[in-house]
Structures are given as structure tokens and as C-alpha cells.
Amino acid sequence: MGYSTDFYGFWTLTPALSLAQTDYLQKFSRTRRVKRDPNLIKTDRRLTGIGLSLGVDAEYFVDVEDEDESIVDINLPPGSQPSLWCKWRTNDRAIAWSILGEKNSMDMSNGSII
Template sequence: MGYTTEFEGAFYLDKRLFDSEFLYLLEFSRTRRMKRDVTILADVPDPAREAVHLSLGEDGCYFVNEKWDRDSEISIVDYNRPPAGQPGLWCRWIPNSNGSGIQWDGGEKFYHYIEWLQYLIDRFIQPWGYTLNGKVYWQGEEPDDNGKIIVEDNKIVCPEDAEELLKYAVSPVRIPRGVFQSLEAIEKAGIALINWRWVMDKVTVLGHRETAMWMESNVEKYFDGLQRGFEADGKVLKSKDVVF
């Protein structure tokens, strides 16, 4: 299950990473990015993060000492939802062997790779005083699913609008008010939103034509909403069951 994209090439920094930065980015990519309770993490040793002078961040987004609660998992709020601002559960971009650039770690099922690269630039590379340039080619499982990522002076110029892609990837999906109210009622009735077919059957039986039409025309958006939440008029509905 899932879809794998492979990458060839690397992005290069204008100078090598310090050892502490190199090690932190490795640990960041090795840990599942899960929403955590920062009050529990407040006194937890996290040497790799502390070495680069990062706070825990919202939802523990910078925490990397996963070994600390691997067995108890007491700090995990949601195993299947990333911290605020992060586009997915796994970041597969890592430093190359000598810390002079960023490359794919070879891991399968790397989703939101453009968004993750933008995140690394915004949160680590640029704030740490580095400039990233380079070109990486990607190839998906389908023969015609291919392209390239070009970075010039910390800006992703190909594809365009990478900053907007990241913003979209971490924001709730906006939906019509009527659709929101319908989905909210469905979940309150005990029907898991993750089951698209059951939800479609239910809204059809209830005569919620607008919701049925929206779901049928926006399948990808619907599943994005399961991951990031649905939003209408400032209210956010988050599914209790999500899959990444």
C-alpha cells in the first residue's frame, strides 16, 4: 500500500553544517513526527535538540528524543497527526554524508516532499545562516509522474508556490458551511468520517445533496481534510480517526 517516489541529486549548502546541526537533522528525519504534550516533555532530556538551541515548539514539533518514551508513549497526543506546521509524519530529507547538502534518505512513501523541503528551509536552513541551491529529479511509480525540484538561494523556484503548498498542507481544508454541518452531524452520530463510502451512503439517505455532491467532486480534498481537519466560518472539525 502507499505510493513511492524516488529522487536523484542533491541540494547544496554554501558551507558545511556544524556537527550539532548535522546530527539534529538526522534525528529529525528518523523520528515519526507526532503531536505531543509539551508539558510532559518539559523536563525530558533531548540532547540533539538542545545542542542546536531549539525550543520544544508547538506540539513538540522539534522534539527528537523518541527513545525516551518508545515504550510508554505517554507524551504522544495523537500518533497519526503531526505537530502544528508540519506537513506529514515523516521527513525524508537528510544531510549528505559530509554535511554540505540535503538529499533524499532513500525511504519509501515520502509524501509532501516539496512542503517538507520548504519547512526545512524556513525552520532550520535559513535561520541557521545557510543558503541552499541545487536541483533534484523525482520519479514516481507511474512512468509519467516525474519532474524536478530547483532551489535558488533558499527559494524553491520549481515547482512554483512552494510556500503556498506548505501553508495549504498544514491548514484545515475549507469547505462550504452546509457540508461542514453535515459532516459534523455524521460524526456526532457515531459514523467514522474515515469511511468515505459509509459517509456518502448516510448523507444520501438523509438527503444532504450538497454534501454528497461536494464529496463526490472533491475526493482528494476530503481525505486531506481527514488528516488536517475541515474548516468553515472559523470552526474546525477534526476526524477522530486518521490515516497517513
């Protein structure tokens, strides 16, 4: 016996996100969340633009290169993040569950950064 969970709709963001916040969250949701050594990261212009720190294990880092010496474990999510991918998508006015993610593994914690 199996089950399926479908999510429809979105949350409206009030006030709307700034351009820098929208840019950051879109990049966050498109980059693999991997455990990193924050001491090996020089800067993240998107983070500084919205006043965030790197977080535990550089969990909020998004200024990703293909080869990156800061990666400690490419298969382990950083800090408090529950998975390697954020399954939420956003624009400046709303946030929604990505239809590209696994439907049965919804975790609200990746949406709590807003």
C-alpha cells in the same frame, strides 16, 4: 492514467553544518513526527545543543523513547509539519530527498528547518 516524479541530486549546504546540527537533522529524519504535549517533555539534548525550541506541539523533538507519555496523537503530525515522516536526508554538506519516501508526495516544508 498515473504519473511518476523522480528527484535526483542534492542541495549543497554553505556553510557546512556543525556536528551537532548534523546529528540533530539525522535523528529528525529517522523519527516519527507525532503531535506531543510540550509540557510533558523534560529536555531534548539535541535541541538544546543547536539552540532550537520544541516548537508547536513539540514538532522539533527527537529524543524519543518507545513509550512516551508526551504523545497526544501518534497519527497526527505536529505543528506545521505536513507528514509523520521527514523525507529529507542530510550529512554535514548536503541535503537530499530520501529514496525511501513516497516520490509523489514531495513537500519542501520539512526541508525548511535548516
